[in-house]
Amino acid sequence: MNQLSNEKGHQRAKIGSFLALIKKKKKATVGAVIVATFLLTAIIIAATNLLGIQVTPYGALQQNTGPPLSPPSFSHIFGTDLVGRDVFSRIIAATPNDVSVGISVVAVAFVLGILIGSIAAFKGGLFDELLMRFTDVIFALPALVIAMVIAVALGPGVLNMMIALMIIWWPPYARLARGEALKIFHQNYIEAARISGMQNWKIIVTHVVQNIIGTMLVYATLDIGTVILMYAGLSYLGLSVRPPYPDWGEMVSSFKDYIITAPWLPLAPGFVIATNVIGFCLLGDGVRDALEER
Amino acid sequence: MKMVSFVLRRLCFSVAVLFSVVTITFILSHHLGGNIVAAWLGKTASLHPELATLYAVKYHLNDPIWVQFYYYIVGLLQGDFGYSPSRGFLPVLTVIGETLPFTLQIVLIGFIISMGLGVFLGMISARYRNTPIDGGIQAFYLAGYSSPPFFMALILLIVFANIFKLLPSGGAFDPNLAMPTPIIGIPLLDSLIEGNWAFFISALEHVLLPAAALALVTFGVVTRLLRSSLLEVMRANYIRTARAKGLDEDIVFYKHALRNALIPIVSLSSIILTWLITSTIFVENVFAYPGIGQYLVTALFDQDYPGILATAIVFATVIVLGNLVVDLLYAVVDPQIRLG
Numbered sequence: 303m304n305q306l307s308n309e310k311g312h313q314r315a316k317i318g319s320f321l322a323l324i325k326k327k328k329k330a331t332v333g334a335v336i337v338a339t340f341l342l343t344a345i346i347i348a349a350t351n352l353l354g355i356q357v358t359p360y361g362a363l364q365q366n367t368g369p370p371l372s373p374p375s376f377s378h379i380f381g382t383d384l385v386g387r388d389v390f391s392r393i394i395a396a397t398p399n400d401v402s403v404g405i406s407v408v409a410v411a412f413v414l415g416i417l418i419g420s421i422a423a424f425k426g427g428l429f430d431e432l433l434m435r436f437t438d439v440i441f442a443l444p445a446l447v448i449a450m451v452i453a454v455a456l457g458p459g460v461l462n463m464m465i466a467l468m469i470i471w472w473p474p475y476a477r478l479a480r481g482e483a484l485k486i487f488h489q490n491y492i493e494a495a496r497i498s499g500m501q502n503w504k505i506i507v508t509h510v511v512q513n514i515i516g517t518m519l520v521y522a523t524l525d526i527g528t529v530i531l532m533y534a535g536l537s538y539l540g541l542s543v544r545p546p547y548p549d550w551g552e553m554v555s556s557f558k559d560y561i562i563t564a565p566w567l568p569l570a571p572g573f574v575i576a577t578n579v580i581g582f583c584l585l586g587d588g589v590r591d592a593l594e595e596r
Numbered sequence: 597m598k599m600v601s602f603v604l605r606r607l608c609f610s611v612a613v614l615f616s617v618v619t620i621t622f623i624l625s626h627h628l629g630g631n632i633v634a635a636w637l638g639k640t641a642s643l644h645p646e647l648a649t650l651y652a653v654k655y656h657l658n659d660p661i662w663v664q665f666y667y668y669i670v671g672l673l674q675g676d677f678g679y680s681p682s683r684g685f686l687p688v689l690t691v692i693g694e695t696l697p698f699t700l701q702i703v704l705i706g707f708i709i710s711m712g713l714g715v716f717l718g719m720i721s722a723r724y725r726n727t728p729i730d731g732g733i734q735a736f737y738l739a740g741y742s743s744p745p746f747f748m749a750l751i752l753l754i755v756f757a758n759i760f761k762l763l764p765s766g767g768a769f770d771p772n773l774a775m776p777t778p779i780i781g782i783p784l785l786d787s788l789i790e791g792n793w794a795f796f797i798s799a800l801e802h803v804l805l806p807a808a809a810l811a812l813v814t815f816g817v818v819t820r821l822l823r824s825s826l827l828e829v830m831r832a833n834y835i836r837t838a839r840a841k842g843l844d845e846d847i848v849f850y851k852h853a854l855r856n857a858l859i860p861i862v863s864l865s866s867i868i869l870t871w872l873i874t875s876t877i878f879v880e881n882v883f884a885y886p887g888i889g890q891y892l893v894t895a896l897f898d899q900d901y902p903g904i905l906a907t908a909i910v911f912a913t914v915i916v917l918g919n920l921v922v923d924l925l926y927a928v929v930d931p932q933i934r935l936g
Contacts, residue, residue: 435612438609439609439612439613439616440616442609442613442915442916442919443613443616443617443620443912444617444870444873444874444908444911444912444915445874446874446877447874447877447892447907447908447911447912448617448620448621448908450892450896451620451621451624451625451904451908452624454624454625454896454899454904455624455625527742531742531744534744535744535745535746535877535878538744538746538878538881539877539878539881539893539896540897551744551746554744554746554747554750555746555881558750558882561750561753561754561758562758565754565758568750569747569750569751569754572743572744572746572747572750572751573747575743575744575747576739576742576743576744576747577742579742579743580738580739580742583738583741583742584738
């Protein structure tokens with residue numbers, strides 16, 4: 303009797319974990335599809351820009367594609383702006399900005415973080431202490447405010463925003479890398495590698511990086527979304543592209559005055575930013591679940 | 597004794613952070629080079645040439661940058677933040693005194709809503725884990741924290757101010773009403789203490805939408821952490837003991853598990869606070885709310901460097917103080933914490 307109910311419970315648990323697994327996978331799949339769509343769009347737009355081909359329904363800067371401020375329709379999915387530019391085409395054309403800022407800032411933070419964190423852990427002592435206090439201070443700075451000040455000092459532009467964010471984005475990665483590296487350094491095989499005369503940088507590259515990359519990859523995937531949000535904010539404040547070039551954040555702020563007459567205008571680019579970020583969040587969660595199962 | 601050294605160490609660190617903020621923003625804002633007076637004064641430089649000389653003397657602009665920095669720090673310690681070109685050359689301290697209270701009140705209300713909503717939904721999500729309720733809550737917070745603050749603010753503005761016309765669409769209070777006399781420094785609380793109900797209700801109406809926008813983009817982190825923290829605590833041995841004693845599941849969950857699961861939330865609250873404070877820059881912009889975020893944005897565009905420096909310092913101070921309080925609170929709440 304007891305055994306029977308136990309078995310039943312076990313079976314139920316099995317089915318439950320199976321359902322949970324499917325659910326997890328579903329989330330990760332949705333995330334991967336969203337991220338892939340944005341990445342592909344960004345690549346296609348960047349490539350066709352270089353070749354001078356137009357893939358968007360209308361040119362991003364082309365005016366009078368329809369009556370100004372026309373509502374969403376089949377020919378203008380998100381309507382048109384004050385000078386009759388197609389908002390959908392402009393949103394598509396701005397994809398490379400946000401995607402490239404998100405990925406490149408995280409990539410640089412990732413590499414810098416691994417370098418600083420593992421070197422600090424490796425050297426130890428006063429060097430480690432100083433480097434980590436420095437990291438703590440940078441980490442405690444109000445990121446957005448510092449990014450804004452850097453951005454103003456460098457002047458507006460996508461590349462400058464990228465640089466501004468790169469300067470302040472690495473501390474959490476350095477902390478994460480140092481923590482993970484410290485865990486590994488006390489293990490025997492690192493000691494063995496050292497004794498066998500392996501050079502320090504080689505140990506860092508072959509053993510340390512390999513071991514910490516999984517944990518950091520999860521953080522990085524989730525973090526791309528955060529960078530995109532931050533970049534959208536800087537762009538909203540007018541610190542990124544210059545008119546007439548399109549950018550999501552900038553579009554929301556320039557359409558802000560139409561919330562009564564044409565509310566779809568500010569909502570469409572905002573919605574696109576949110577969708578992009580959701581994609582990276584779901585994908586990051588999926589990667590973590592997959593790593594945890596392993 | 598240990599507590600005292602812990603507090604001292606945290607204080608030193610806070611001072612170091614603040615000093616770095618001042619140094620970094622000072623260097624960056626002087627990075628432009630060229631005619632710094634023109635940059636500081638903006639359009640007014642050509643209209644009032646005498647102001648330019650006044651500025652050059654006041655800020656020691658003809659000296660090297662470290663001398664300027666020395667005088668700036670000395671000025672700061674004496675409470676002199678300079679004058680703000682973007683606000684008609686009012687003393688920066690006066691402008692901050694006018695704007696900061698409004699920002700503090702949306703941050704305060706936003707923080708309360710964010711934590712309340714986050715904890716409530718996290719609790720429900722863990723209690724009904726792997727049910728449609730849990731799924732719905734997860735989708736809700738994912739949408740929340742994936743939205744840029746200005747987008748969330750716009751949605752609330754369109755829905756509650758334009759479509760349903762429930763709440764005002766901008767400003768901080770009805771301009772026909774007089775401000776209450778400052779007691780704590782936060783108008784909303786001052787009017788409450790004074791018993792000035794008309795102002796209190798007007799200020800509250802204007803606070804709700806910006807605060808809700810702040811809360812909706814931040815509560816998700818709380819919900820997510822509380823959910824996983826609760827699920828972990830529910831596996832602990834003392835919970836099994838409580839269940840084995842025959843206690844009601846609700847009592848086990850809300851009384852035994854929740855209390856411990858809330859501990860990590862305390863340390864998370866400093867991140868929430870930082871996030872709220874930086875998000876106000878956008879939210880205030882959407883709601884034309886006369887807070888310090890708006891001041892920072894106008895200062896940025898008018899190249900009002902005394903204003904930029906001062907607002908950066910104020911933002912950093914609020915964040916650092918918030919973190920300090922949370923750290924100390926954490927040490928009090930969690931007896932297991934090492935004060936090292």
